[in-house]
Amino acid sequence: MSTTSLRRRITRRELHSPRSTAAIVVAVLLILGLAWVGTEIVIALLGLPALLVAPADMFASAVNLPDAPAAIVVAAGAVVVVIGLVLVVLALAPGRRARHVLETERAATVVDSEVLASALARHASSAADVDPDHTSVSVSSRHAVVDLVPTTGIPVDRSAVSSAVERELAGYGLRRPVSSRVRVRESGKVGA
Amino acid sequence: MNSTNRALNRLLLLIVGLLLVAVGAAAATAVLLPGVRDGWKASAGPVQRQVESWLQATPLGTTGVSWIMPAVLVLIVLAVILLLAFALRQGRGRTGxxxxxxxxxxxxxxxxxxxxxxxxxxxxxxxxxxxxxxxxxxxxxxxxxxxxxxxxxxxxxxxxxxxxxxxxxxxxxxxxxxxxxxxxxxxxxxxxxxxxxxxxx
Incomplete structure (x- = not known):
């Protein structure tokens, strides 16, 4: 059906970065650079003094590069290589966003991992009877890790917390299942 | 959701990235490696003479300048227009x-x-x-x-x-x-x- 292919396309695009920011930054820098070179060419053709470097001098210094101070050339070359490698990585890496797809009936639904984490934290803290401020949850694409700092003197029932967290996760209907782990800190905190 | 051409975004990043790596590596090796350095120096003179002869061989009417420079200028303007269109096309696709x-x-x-x-x-x-x-x-x-x-x-x-x-x-x-x-x-x-x-x- 076309709606399922539409839905698949939408969720795939929502899960990956479009690389728009990087592409626009690169395009704008290219435009600025080209505009400068173009201006220098016009100025040279009119026979006026150059803004920064005349086209002929640009060409000459590129050709006579080995005569330039070695340290500066090497440093600049290294910086340029690093920037280039960053762009290559940006172009080729999948760029997954911290989001999850929910299997829902009516609409294609994507949830930020942050929202999953905060919902899990609420349930974990009420199951463990720990202050919400002492509960932290991190959700990656396949794992959810719950960190609890117990209140001193009140033991935390780890299995109860982990079953509560698992029940919650199962109820969300995540397309890619997330496994959970509960860690209870050895030393508790007084009060709270 | 929007109609951004993501493949094109990545293609631009890839091309510019590879170009920067090539230019940076060429500059660094030209200074660091004696072999490359000597080769570069040896070809500098001939390349410069060759380009000068091209510039002299392509006069623009009677003005005394080569038409290569205006041609480069036209290419630059075209590239700028394409890049502007590329940047402005991002994030479109809303409908009323x-x-x-x-x-x-x-x-x-x-x-x-x-x-x-x-x-x-x-x-x-x-x-x-x-x-x-x-x-x-x-x-x-x-x-x-x-x-x-x-x-x-x-x-x-x-x-x-x-x-x-x-x-x-x-x-x-x-x-x-x-x-x-x-x-x-x-x-x-x-x-x-x-x-x-x-x-x-």
Missing amino acids: TVVDEAVGEHGQTVISSKVAEEAIQDALSARPEFVASHVSTYRVKRTPTLKVSVTCRRGVSPADASAIVESSLKALDQLLGRELPALVQISGGFRARVSGSTRLQ
């Missing part, structure tokens, strides 16, 4: 109508996307689970598609959030008499973090 069809011989039915957007936004803005909601309409593969983004309060279950939005979508389906494809985006974000946590259990 959700339904546009001819019914019988009496005319056409057009439903503005404002109808759908405001109906859903109205239903969602009253809900305590969300701190913010925004609805927009995009054209995806020529099909008008709703994008409903909601920002949840801290601790709201995504299943509940999704159920609330789905029910408002279903109410809209009833109103319009058809199902519009939809994307629901449930996010947290800064406003959710600083606002109070939910009191719903």
